[in-house]
Amino acid sequence: MSAPTPPTYSPRGLALLRDPLLNKGTGFTEQERDALGLRGFLPAGVMSMQAQAERILVNLRSLSNDLEKFVALNALHDRNEALFFRVVCDNIDEIQPLIYTPTVGLACQKYGLIFQRPRGLFISANDRGRIAEIIANWPYRAKLIVVTDGERILGLGDLGANGMGIPVGKLSLYSACAGIHPEECLPVMLDVGTNNEELLNDPYYIGLRQKRIAGVAYDAFVDEFMTAARAAFPGVLIQFEDFANHAAFKLLHKYRDDACVFNDDIQGTAAVALAGLFSALRINGGKLRDQTVLFLGAGEAATGIADLVVSAMMAEGLSEADALRRNWLTDSRGLVVKGRENLHGHKLRYAHEQAPIGDFLTAIKTLKPTAIIGVAAVGGAFTPEVLQTMAELNERPIIFALSNPTSKAECSAESAYRYTRGRALFACGSPYDPVKLDGKTFVPRQGNNSYIFPGVGLGVIASGARLVTDEMFMAAAHTLANSVTGADLEQGSLYPALPRIREVSAHIAAAVAGVAYQNSLAVGPAPNDLLGFVESQMYDARY
Numbered sequence: 001m002s003a004p005t006p007p008t009y010s011p012r013g014l015a016l017l018r019d020p021l022l023n024k025g026t027g028f029t030e031q032e033r034d035a036l037g038l039r040g041f042l043p044a045g046v047m048s049m050q051a052q053a054e055r056i057l058v059n060l061r062s063l064s065n066d067l068e069k070f071v072a073l074n075a076l077h078d079r080n081e082a083l084f085f086r087v088v089c090d091n092i093d094e095i096q097p098l099i100y101t102p103t104v105g106l107a108c109q110k111y112g113l114i115f116q117r118p119r120g121l122f123i124s125a126n127d128r129g130r131i132a133e134i135i136a137n138w139p140y141r142a143k144l145i146v147v148t149d150g151e152r153i154l155g156l157g158d159l160g161a162n163g164m165g166i167p168v169g170k171l172s173l174y175s176a177c178a179g180i181h182p183e184e185c186l187p188v189m190l191d192v193g194t195n196n197e198e199l200l201n202d203p204y205y206i207g208l209r210q211k212r213i214a215g216v217a218y219d220a221f222v223d224e225f226m227t228a229a230r231a232a233f234p235g236v237l238i239q240f241e242d243f244a245n246h247a248a249f250k251l252l253h254k255y256r257d258d259a260c261v262f263n264d265d266i267q268g269t270a271a272v273a274l275a276g277l278f279s280a281l282r283i284n285g286g287k288l289r290d291q292t293v294l295f296l297g298a299g300e301a302a303t304g305i306a307d308l309v310v311s312a313m314m315a316e317g318l319s320e321a322d323a324l325r326r327n328w329l330t331d332s333r334g335l336v337v338k339g340r341e342n343l344h345g346h347k348l349r350y351a352h353e354q355a356p357i358g359d360f361l362t363a364i365k366t367l368k369p370t371a372i373i374g375v376a377a378v379g380g381a382f383t384p385e386v387l388q389t390m391a392e393l394n395e396r397p398i399i400f401a402l403s404n405p406t407s408k409a410e411c412s413a414e415s416a417y418r419y420t421r422g423r424a425l426f427a428c429g430s431p432y433d434p435v436k437l438d439g440k441t442f443v444p445r446q447g448n449n450s451y452i453f454p455g456v457g458l459g460v461i462a463s464g465a466r467l468v469t470d471e472m473f474m475a476a477a478h479t480l481a482n483s484v485t486g487a488d489l490e491q492g493s494l495y496p497a498l499p500r501i502r503e504v505s506a507h508i509a510a511a512v513a514g515v516a517y518q519n520s521l522a523v524g525p526a527p528n529d530l531l532g533f534v535e536s537q538m539y540d541a542r543y
Contacts, residue, residue, distance in 0.1 A: 013037040020081045021183055027052055027083070027543050049543050053087050066103045071114050073099055077172065078117045081182050085541035088176040092498050096176075100169045101448065102405035102430045105154045111162035112204035119168050120187030122161065125213050128221055132228035142186035142233045143461050146170045147225070149190040151212070151244040152265075152300075155377025155408035158244075160194030161207025166242050170264070170453070178454030178505040179538025180461065186233075190225060192218060218247075226255060237460050237468070239264055239453070245299045249346050260460065262468040266304035268449040268456070269402070271473040271480070272495075273305040273373060273427075274312055276400060276447050278481035279494035280425035284396040286370070289316040291326060291398075294369035296360055296410060297376030298331035301402070303346045305373060308473060315474075325352060328367055331376075334358040364389050371398035374410030378403070382411035387419035395423065402429035402447050413444040417492075427494050445488075445495040452476050454501075455508025462509060462534050464523030465516035475511040483507060502538070509534045 016036055017023050024032075026047040033039050047055075056076060063069050073095065077084040088095045097103060107114065123134055150163030167187030174180045193212040199205045213221065229236060240251055240263040252263045262268070281288060293309060295302040306327040313323035329336040329350045335357040336347050343351055357363045364372065364386060372390060374382060382401055390397035397420055401410035413432035416424045422437050427447040435442045456476050460468055483496045483504045496504055510531040517526035527533040 014041060017041060018079075020077065020079050020084075023080045024049075024082065024543050025052065025080055049083065049086060052083055053090065056083065056087050057091065066098055067106055067110065067114070069098045070103050070107045071116075074114075075116060078119070082541045082543060085172075085176050085182070085539075088172065089502070089541060092176065092501060096173070096448075096450065096498065097431050099172050100450065101154065101446075104165050104169045105156055105405035108153050108159050108162045108165040109156065111159070111165055112202060112206045115204075115206055120164065120189065122164070122189045122191055122207075123225060124191040124208050125193060125210075125217075125221060126208065128224065131224045132231065135228050135232045138186060138232075140183045140186070142236055143184040144171070144174060144180060144237045144239070144457055145186045145188055145229060145233075146174075146239045146241050147188040147190060148241045149192055149222075149243055149247065150194065150207075151242070151247065153242050154405060155403050156405070158194050158196045158199075158212075160196060160199050160205070161189055161191045162199065162205070163242060164189040170239070170241060173450045174454045174457055175539060175541075176454075177450055177501045178458040178509065179502065179540065180454070180458055181539040184461075188225075188229075190222065192221060222247075222251065226259065230259060235260065235464060235466075237261075237457060239457070241265065245344070245346070248300045256467070258467075260465065260467060262456070262473075263300070263304075264449055264453050265300045267308075267468075267470070267473050268453040269301045269375070270304040270308035271452045271456075271477040272447050272449050273400060273402065274308050274474075274477040275451070275480035276427045276494045277309070277371065277398065278477065279484045279489065280371075280396075280398045280427075282481075282484070283425055283489050287316060289313045289318050289323075289326075291371055292328075292367060292369045293326065293371045293373060294328045294330065294360075294363060294367055296330055296372065296374040296378065296381055297403075298329040298336055298347050298350075299375070301375035302329055302373070303350070305375070306350060308470070308477065311470065311474060312477075324349060328352065328363070328369070330360055330363055335363045361386055361389065364393070368393050370394055371400070373400040373402060375402050376410075377408040378410065379408045380411065382416070384415065384419045387411065387416060387424070391420035391423055396425050397423065399424045400427045400447060402427065404429040406430040413442070416444075417442050425494065426492065442492040445493045445497075447495065450501065451480050451495055451504065452508065455479075455505035456512050458505060458534060458538070459509035459512025460516070462537050463513035463516040463521075465513070465521045467521055469515065469519070469521070471519070472512045472515045475515050476508045479508045479511045480504065506531060506535050506538065 146167035148163050150160045151158050153159040153163040171185040175182045191207045193208045193210040238261045255261045310323040336351050337354045338351045399416045414435050416426040417435050417437050431446050432444050516522040
């Protein structure tokens with residue numbers, strides 16, 4: 001692991017203590033206190049990073065609920081980034097659910113109430129014509145931007161500027177899980193208003209109090225941002241996050257062929273789900289090309305997963321037509337079928353010849369899928385009847401309840417195992433405790449995008465890739481699935497243990513960088529030791 005990169009400027013005294021990238025708090029040594037003008041600003045005791053981290057954990061564990069813990073960790077992030085990431089990295093199982101899903105959903109809903117210190121850039125619709133000037137205010141050299149307009153935050157809908165919690169949380173995971181230096185990370189909120197009346201009437205709402213701009217005005221606003229960001233930070237990787245369906249597909253298709261961009265909701269979710277399918281098939285011995293997959297949902301996540309599954313099935317020898325026919329979507333109106341009126345463009349590819357079916361359970365009985373994947377944010381949609389039917393149709397039914405936060409999960413882990421008599425191959429979008437059933441303990445693991453996007457981002461940045469391609473996500477999915485051990489599979493875990501995330505991210509990054517070098521998308525020749533090259537660029541949060 002490399003040491004943190006030198007800071008781009010060197011404040012002293014109180015200014016140093018107020019800079020979270022440089023502050024060590026009571027960790028500054030006697031010599032540093034003299035050299036940096038800190039004498040008198042700190043109590044006499046010098047504390048090791050380990051002792052500081054232990055103190056943080058003692059205080060954190062004394063708090064009564066997860067939102068309070070989120071606020072405490074956010075405050076730590078704002079005053080001492082190295083210590084924050086040390087605590088996260090060393091306690092990832094405990095801390096990740098607090099700084100990201102599921103707690104971040106509640107934090108975004110309460111964002112105006114708990115807001116303490118701004119992080120990243122808030123660019124509003126009122127800033128049109130001067131976005132380049134605003135981006136120039138950012139004091140660091142960004143290599144990675146996560147940007148949202150807050151219209152579709154998790155499964156919670158339009159949260160407007162309160163959605164800034166998502167880019168901040170994602171970038172925290174980039175640094176913790178893949179070692180991208182926090183100085184190189186920039187969260188951005190494109191505040192174009194909100195159509196959420198509750199927020200517009202909330203006295204503590206932090207965003208523009210107006211309806212969302214749309215159409216030509218919206219497109220021009222986003223384009224101005226993209227132009228300004230790429231000019232200010234040449235080669236920057238831009239991740240689109242939690243845009244509504246109508247914008248997400250359009251933005252990805254508009255920019256992906258000439259800018260270094262991807263959409264995690266479409267492509268990252270696809271890769272983590274495909275990896276879970278590969279792991280499940282290692283247990284039941286099947287081939288992907290022989291599966292029939294039924295999605296509860298027909299938006300960004302569902303079509304993104306389906307597209308990647310189709311590509312993987314074609315790689316196993318199916319024609320595109322046959323692969324498409326093995327993937328079905330359902331939306332609020334029922335099964336997506338050919339001839340149905342007013343189908344959106346991204347659904348048309350999966351509109352097959354079939355009589356209309358209005359409900360999910362009937363669709364299961366008719367299509368007899370081997371796998372169901374829930375990504376519609378409809379809590380409890382995988383009813384006992386749905387689960388029992390899947391168990392009747394399949395010896396080892398594949399059940400992925402990927403919606404989050406937990407309130408939006410299609411079913412719990414306990415339900416998935418109980419109603420399939422322990423035969424389900426289960427993955428979830430939010431964390432669940434182990435389940436004991438009939439003398440066996442099942443350890444469900446979260447199909448969280450944090451297994452994919454940090455490694456993809458690291459591989460793109462390390463190689464200097466000009467574009468992010470679907471082939472990179474396919475490589476990431478295979479690498480993630482291959483990282484699951486036999487012991488993991490034995491206990492029903494379709495993903496590796498979270499404490500291995502930095503190791504897994506490094507391997508994913510090497511695979512992604514390998515694709516970039518093979519396709520002439522990278523800067524310079526490929527290094528002899530690709531994994532070592534990637535690991536040498538990973539930030540390790542230590543004093």
